[in-house]
Amino acid sequence: MEETQGVVKHLLLTRFKEDIHPQQIDELIKGYADLVDQIEPMKAFHWGTDVSAENLHQGFTHVFESTFESVEGIAEYVKHPVHVEFADKFLSALDKVVVVDYKPTVLKP
Amino acid sequence: MEETQGVVKHLLLTRFKEDIHPQQIDELIKGYADLVDQIEPMKAFHWGTDVSAENLHQGFTHVFESTFESVEGIAEYVKHPVHVEFADKFLSALDKVVVVDYKPTVLKP
Numbered sequence: 412m413e414e415t416q417g418v419v420k421h422l423l424l425t426r427f428k429e430d431i432h433p434q435q436i437d438e439l440i441k442g443y444a445d446l447v448d449q450i451e452p453m454k455a456f457h458w459g460t461d462v463s464a465e466n467l468h469q470g471f472t473h474v475f476e477s478t479f480e481s482v483e484g485i486a487e488y489v490k491h492p493v494h495v496e497f498a499d500k501f502l503s504a505l506d507k508v509v510v511v512d513y514k515p516t517v518l519k520p
Numbered sequence: 521m522e523e524t525q526g527v528v529k530h531l532l533l534t535r536f537k538e539d540i541h542p543q544q545i546d547e548l549i550k551g552y553a554d555l556v557d558q559i560e561p562m563k564a565f566h567w568g569t570d571v572s573a574e575n576l577h578q579g580f581t582h583v584f585e586s587t588f589e590s591v592e593g594i595a596e597y598v599k600h601p602v603h604v605e606f607a608d609k610f611l612s613a614l615d616k617v618v619v620v621d622y623k624p625t626v627l628k629p
Contacts, residue, residue, distance in 0.1 A: 419571070422583065424533065424620060444626070459622030462528070462591055465598060467619035474531065474622045482571055489574060509618070510576035511533060513568030513583045517553070 419479045419514050421488070424471040426507035439501055443475060449493045452484030453477050470507055485512055528588045528623050530597070533580040535616035548610055552584060558602045561593030562586055579616055594621055 427436055440458055447456045455478040461468050479485045488494055502508065536545055549567055556565045564587040570577050588594045597603055611617065 420568075420583075421572075422531075424618065455626070457624035457626055459529075459624050461620040461622055463530075463619055463621035464591070464595060465619055467617060469618040471618060471620055474529075474620055474624075476624060482573070486573060508576060509533065509578045509580060510572055510574055511570040511580055511583055512572035513570055515566035515568050515583075515585060517564070517566055 417480060417514075419482055419485060419512055421477045421479060421485050421512050422510070423473075423475040424507075424509045425473045425475065425505050426470050427472070427504055428506045431504045435504065439504055440473075442497055443501065446488075446494060446497060447477075450488050450491045452479050452481075452487045454479060471509070482512065526589060526623075528591055528594060528621055530586045530588060530594050530621050531619070532582075532584040533616075533618045534582045534584065534614050535579050536581070536613055537615045540613045544613065548613055549582075551606055552610065555597075555603060555606060556586075559597050559600045561588050561590075561596045563588060580618070591621065 431439075443458065444456050447453050456476070458473065458475045461472050461474065477488075479488065489498075540548075552567065553565050556562050565585070567582065567584045570581050570583065586597075588597065598607075
């Protein structure tokens with residue numbers, strides 16, 4: 412289990428609306444990254460753009476992965492006023508989003 | 521960038537078909553995990569089930585995340601005979617799948 416013990420990942424796959432300019436996207440990503448310093452239960456943030464070659468991305472172009480210590484931490488984050496304000500802006504810039512939370516494990520079932 | 525430097529994540533969100541039994545799902549997950557020992561460029565494997573409460577999961581129930589050192593490594597993995605054989609079985613058990621590859625970064629744009 413190593414580094415992932417007890418960790419819960421909050422994962423978003425997104426596509427931005429066509430009329431959202433690259434500079435606005437950059438600002439939204441910066442705003443997302445800035446949440447780590449403002450919302451205590453959010454422990455880490457990583458993002459990246461899709462570079463897959465298999466053509467199974469279903470139109471998703473960006474991945475956002477944040478790390479928490481518990482599902483309760485995610486609930487606290489979701490309700491946090493700073494997140495609520497950011498999420499309003501962020502979600503309104505998307506035309507496609509899926510959000511899953513999971514506890515990454517290497518254990519075989 | 522720490523631990524994620526140079527890493528490429530291969531991420532699947534899936535939902536299994538309704539007629540796939542839990543035991544078959546367990547076997548498929550074990551088969552997926554076993555690829556790490558058989559396909560050199562695949563460096564790590566983690567999986568988990570969705571525990572989100574926001575109801576934005578779009579029906580996806582499982583997350584599979586494997587780690588590579590490069591996009592070339594993913595291409596090698598995708599073509600590897602052991603993967604091809606496994607993927608045939610695995611994908612045929614799914615009624616929903618999205619696959620994205622991304623280089624996780626903490627860098628702000």
